[in-house]
Every structure is written in C-alpha cells, then in structure tokens.
Amino acid sequence: MQTIAIICQKGGVGKTTTAGAVGAGLMRKGYRVLFIDLDAQGNLSYTMRANTQGYNAAGILQRPETTKEEIQRTDQGDIIAxxxxxxxxxxxxxxxxxxxxxxxxxxxxxxxYDFCIIDTPPALGILTINALTACDGAIIPAQADIYSLQGIAQLYSTLEAVKRYCNPSLQVMGILLTRYNPRLIIRREVAETLKETAGELHTRLYNTTIRECTAISEAAAKRQNIYDYAPKSNAAADYSRLVDEITEGSSRQ
Ligand SMILES: Nc1ncnc2c1ncn2[C@@H]1O[C@H](COP(=O)(O)OP(=O)(O)OP(=O)(O)O)[C@@H](O)[C@H]1O
Ligand SMILES: [Mg+2]
Structure with missing residues (x-):
C-alpha cells in the first residue's frame, strides 16, 4: 500500500478537493483506495457521504488495533471518517x-489496499505529524499567491523534523498548484517563484496545475466526485492528469 498525505497548514488551498479527486481518480484506474479524513471539519467525509457520528479516525488513533472496524464503505469509496x-x-x-x-x-x-489517501487539517499539530509519519509521500497543494509561498517555507521545518525523528523515508512528492487562473499576470509570476522554491526545497512542482473551476464546489455540494459530477470539466481533466503523474511516479520506484 502506498500512503499519500495531502498537507499544507494554510487553509483553503485545495487539500480536501485534491484528496477526494486523487483518490477517486485512482479508483477509476482500478486501484483499491482507502481514504482517511484527519480533519475535524469533516469536509471529505461529507462529500463522500460518510457518517461522522459512527466509526472514525479518532478511534484508530486511540486504538490502532481496531482499524479494520473503523472503515466505512460508502458509494464513493472506503473511508475512515x-x-x-x-x-x-x-x-x-x-x-x-x-x-x-x-x-x-x-x-x-x-x-x-493499493493506496491510502490522507486528508489533513490546516495546522501542523499532532494529526498532520501522524499523517507525515505514516505516509510514504506528501503532496503539498498551493495557490499562486504570496502567502502560499510563505506557508511552504514554514512547512519545511516540520517536514525536516519528521524526517529526522519519525519517518526518514518521507518524500515530498511535489507541490501542486491549485485554483490556477493563467489570465492573472501576478499568478503567473508567483507560479514561477513557486517552481524555484520547489527546487530549493528538493522537490518539484507537478507538471499538472489545477485550474480554477466552479464545478469543484458544485460537486462537493452535491456530494459527488468531480469525474461523476462534471466529467468534461477542466477540473476532471486536470485531476486525471495529476493521477497519471502520480501512478507514473510510483511505477518508476
Ligand atoms: N480548482 C478549484 N477551482 C475552484 N474552486 C476550488 C478549486 N479547488 C478548491 N476549490 C474550492 O476552494 C475551497 C477550499 O478548497 P478545499 O476545501 O479543498 O481546501 P482545503 O485546503 O481542504 O481547506 P481547509 O484548509 O479548510 O481544509 C472549497 O470551497 C473548494 O470547493
Ligand atoms: Mg480541507
């Protein structure tokens, strides 16, 4: 099982959207996927129609041996809510x-399972540290704005500490540019800087960028994944390209 954590302490950058779309995209390719929602906001659990009153992630953190029993099977996939x-x-x-x-x-x-996809809260507390300690790789969603750049620099000291003390084989798989609008010149400039930052931090910017697309929030409200809700949307196309990049990367390992 390859475990991928979607992390960024900055709020609203597209972590949950990415966790849902990457997991659903992997399932469409025939992989067995387990989702874990480590965020108390429960956004991923909501879109995947899971029950947050029942079996859940707080349970597995208290009693790791009960993990199998905490998995819920929804029509959107298997999830620990x-x-x-x-x-x-x-x-x-x-x-x-x-x-x-x-x-x-x-x-x-x-x-x-073949893949486990972990959605994390916008904080660098114990839940994110658990996700980073448990995972093989982390994906960092970021918007093309200056606060995202600042956030990534701060995130790196946490990543280094986790690598050093808890998970030496942790890899940052890449930074993913989300909610991208190529018409805004300032965004293009920040995207360039983001590429340089990725290099300095020994990772890369994914070739795929996720464009700003209204179908994303509509799909979440309808509690559907993006491929079922709007198969012809930019978001469905962008996220399937990202899933291809991820599976190409893991088959090379
Ligand atoms: N590419 C996109 N185009 C348009 N809207 C998007 C896109 N990606 C995410 N959104 C919207 O932006 C908002 C934040 O996205 P999301 O919930 O995925 O971020 P998050 O990082 O998980 O937030 P939090 O830190 O609160 O957990 C949501 O309303 C979502 O529908
Ligand atoms: Mg979220």
Whole structure:
C-alpha cells in the first residue's frame, strides 16, 4: 500500500478537493483506495457521504488495533471518517509514541489496499505529524499567491523534523498548484517563484496545475466526485492528469 498525505497548514488551498479527486481518480484506474479524513471539519467525509457520528479516525488513533472496524464503505469509496473529537487531538493524544499512532493503525490493513489517501487539517499539530509519519509521500497543494509561498517555507521545518525523528523515508512528492487562473499576470509570476522554491526545497512542482473551476464546489455540494459530477470539466481533466503523474511516479520506484 502506498500512503499519500495531502498537507499544507494554510487553509483553503485545495487539500480536501485534491484528496477526494486523487483518490477517486485512482479508483477509476482500478486501484483499491482507502481514504482517511484527519480533519475535524469533516469536509471529505461529507462529500463522500460518510457518517461522522459512527466509526472514525479518532478511534484508530486511540486504538490502532481496531482499524479494520473503523472503515466505512460508502458509494464513493472506503473511508475512515472524521469526528469532532479530532479537534482536541493535540491535548488528548499525548502519550509516548503519539506520532506513530496512525502508522501503527495502517500497518494492520496494508495488504487490503493499493493506496491510502490522507486528508489533513490546516495546522501542523499532532494529526498532520501522524499523517507525515505514516505516509510514504506528501503532496503539498498551493495557490499562486504570496502567502502560499510563505506557508511552504514554514512547512519545511516540520517536514525536516519528521524526517529526522519519525519517518526518514518521507518524500515530498511535489507541490501542486491549485485554483490556477493563467489570465492573472501576478499568478503567473508567483507560479514561477513557486517552481524555484520547489527546487530549493528538493522537490518539484507537478507538471499538472489545477485550474480554477466552479464545478469543484458544485460537486462537493452535491456530494459527488468531480469525474461523476462534471466529467468534461477542466477540473476532471486536470485531476486525471495529476493521477497519471502520480501512478507514473510510483511505477518508476
Ligand atoms: N480548482 C478549484 N477551482 C475552484 N474552486 C476550488 C478549486 N479547488 C478548491 N476549490 C474550492 O476552494 C475551497 C477550499 O478548497 P478545499 O476545501 O479543498 O481546501 P482545503 O485546503 O481542504 O481547506 P481547509 O484548509 O479548510 O481544509 C472549497 O470551497 C473548494 O470547493
Ligand atoms: Mg480541507
């Protein structure tokens, strides 16, 4: 099982949208995918029609051995859903080994899936650290704005610390430019800088950029994935191109 965490402490950059669209795209290619919603906001759980009152991710962090039982099977795919309890994770998950809870949980189901896609909250707390410790690779969505650049630079000290203490094989798979509008010159300039930043941080900017597309929020409101809701949209085309880049990358490894 290849585990991919979608991370960025900046809010609203497209983490949840990317987690949903990448996972759904992998399923369309025939891969077995498990989604994990580690964000107390529960956005991914909502669009995937999962029940956040039932079995959930807070459960697996408390009791990693119960992971199999926490998986919900929805018509959008298999998911370990969010729960409001995750909001208190930084104060409730404090015991020694707290960074390894999710990693331990996923080891129990590693044979059952080809990919595990983790959506994370807009923070660098214990939940994101668990995702980074459990994953093989991380994708960083970013918008072409100056605060995203600042956010990525800050994110890197966390990534370095996790690599050093918890997960030496952690790889940043790439930075993904989201909500891109090529008509805005300032965005083009920031996109160029983002490419340079990626190089300095020893990763790359994905060749695929995700264009600004209204079908994305409509699909989320209708609780559908982008390919079913708007198969001919720019977003469906962009995300399937990204999924191709991801699977080409993993078959080279
Ligand atoms: N390419 C896009 N075009 C248009 N709207 C988009 C695009 N990507 C995301 N959005 C919209 O932007 C908003 C934020 O996206 P999303 O929820 O995926 O971000 P997030 O990083 O998960 O946010 P949070 O940090 O709050 O978890 C949503 O309303 C979503 O529908
Ligand atoms: Mg989100």
């Amino acid at each position: 969010s729960s409001i309890e995750l909001a208190g994770a930084d104060t409730t998950i404090t015991a020694t080994g707290k960074e390894y809870r999710l990693r331990e949980a996923l080891q129990t189901i590693a044979g059952d």
